[in-house]
Amino acid sequence: MNTATFGALAEPHRLGMVELLRDGPLSVGDIADRLAMGQPQASKHLRVLSDAGLVESQPAANKRMYKLREEPLQEMDQWLSAFRASWEARLDRLDSLLAEMQGKSKPDEMG
Incomplete structure (x- = not known):
C-alpha cells in the first residue's frame, strides 16, 4: 500500500x-470550473495526484485530459478488505451474542 495515495x-x-x-x-479547465477554483490551483493539485499515481493525463487538441488510474484504488481496496473482514467477523459475533442473550431472556419473561 502506497502511503502517497493517502x-x-x-x-x-x-x-x-x-x-x-x-x-x-x-x-483541467472543467475540473477547475466544477470545483470553483483557478486553473493554476487545479493544475497544482492534479500534479500531486499524478505524482501519487492516482491520475494520468493525455493531450487532446489544446487541452490535457485527466483520468483516474485504477491500480492505486484497487490497492487501497485490497488493503481495506482486511479491515472489512475483521469488522464483519466482529459484527457476526455480536449478532450471535445478541441472539443468544435474547433467547435466554425469553423463557424468564414467561415464568
Whole structure:
C-alpha cells in the first residue's frame, strides 16, 4: 500500500477531483470550473495526484485530459478488505451474542 495515495487524498480539493474523475476523464479547465477554483490551483493539485499515481493525463487538441488510474484504488481496496473482514467477523459475533442473550431472556419473561 502506497502511503502517497493517502497523502494525496487527504486534501479536500484533491479528493473532490478524484470524485469528479470517477465519472470519466475531464480537462483541467472543467475540473477547475466544477470545483470553483483557478486553473493554476487545479493544475497544482492534479500534479500531486499524478505524482501519487492516482491520475494520468493525455493531450487532446489544446487541452490535457485527466483520468483516474485504477491500480492505486484497487490497492487501497485490497488493503481495506482486511479491515472489512475483521469488522464483519466482529459484527457476526455480536449478532450471535445478541441472539443468544435474547433467547435466554425469553423463557424468564414467561415464568
